[in-house]
Amino acid sequence: MSAPAPLAAFACVLRRDLLLALRRRSDLATTLFFFVIVVSLFPLGVGPEANLLRTMAPGVVWVAALLASMLALGRLFAGDYADGTLEQLVLAPHPLGLLVGAKVAAHWLVTGLPLVVLAPLLGLAFDLGPRALGVLALTLLLGTPTLGLVGAIGAALTLGLRGAGALLSLLVLPLYIPVLIFGAGAVEAVANGLGPGAHLSVLGALLALAVFFAPWAAAVALRISLE
């Protein structure tokens, strides 16, 4: 039997990961609840004044999204590493970068996309205008895949290490800074009556760069970790 085409392998890994995630729904809820809780801690910390909260909202939602997607990274490869699936993926006749891309895509669909959907609701609680809410969702839609892709490199490097969670945050958070700046910046620009176009373009460019390079770098890192 000849090996299936690369795209078929991509779809196969994607379907498998989605199925596994749907069988364990409580894991997904944890990330989402974490996101909501972090966002709602800020008004408690700085006080309920509406003007202050409105200025802070883009940054707060974005930082919470950053932390939530970082928290979810630990699960990206850990399960497959523990039961040996990852070694099979590495041995598969397809480019490992492609399979890693499929895993990241599935991971984003179950952990990133819910954040995108939920964020406008949280923004509403911070009294953001309708246009700013739309842009907030749009920036998260462009930004969270980049977070997942860059984070995959960190997750692959820290696979199976002592204290991998804390180490992962140290490695990955500095690399998330550009996405944070342009994501929160776009919403802020809209809130101040400016156009978000330039920010969104840069977010799109970052995503394009990450889609191109990150799966490959993560594949190299996985091979190193599995040796």
Add this chain to the structure above:
Amino acid sequence: MNLFYYAAPHTFYPLAGTMARVFYALAVVLGAIGLYIGFFVAPTDAQQGEGYRIIFIHVPTAWMSMFLYVVMAFWAAVGLAFNTRLSAMMAQAIAPTGAWMTFLALWTGALWGKPMWGTWWVWDARLTSELILLFLYLGFMALQAAIDDPRRADRAGAVLAIVGVVNVPIIYFSVQWWNTLHQGASVSLTRSPSMATTMLWGMLVMALAFWMYCLGATLTRVRAIILERERRSDWARDLARGAKAGREAAA
């Protein structure tokens, strides 16, 4: 002479010792000259008084902090591509010196900022990117420290250093963009007043002194790493035995 003769750790070890001594001596001499120019020859600044003299430490450390990251990534990449042990050891040895230079640059910057701007810290683009650079160094060191197998540590660290060096310009420009969008810092760092020639000379000599110090410190550290990793080899054992015999003879 074979150019790669010194690529083997046991031939590089004695060479690194000699070079480290030379670089340390140069660092002391150049540092003395630079500090003399800085304290006694360079004139008092018209606007900043005597406080500006910290520039002779601050600017060289900031230069070295950025330069060393690139050098570290270079050696890490060479180690990953050609599987040369010494390159990876060099990358590992550079990291603490680079982190130290970054910390010094931030620290002296804070000391300079307090009398000049009235504040220890502003969220200026340069300061923020320097802080992020410190995080990148610490991440590299933490990753290498967390992996027990030195071979995996080298290669994982190399991937991280390369990803980091690709990201440094992106981070730098995004931080600059962020800074222009937010209310800018009240004092611009980029609009530096034209400098007196003696000040410039003092700074350049101090930069060379720091360069020599970084080379010396890195080579000393790489010697320690070589010994630690080659501790099971014959030449390292002979060396340790010789050192022990020497101590006993002296006692």
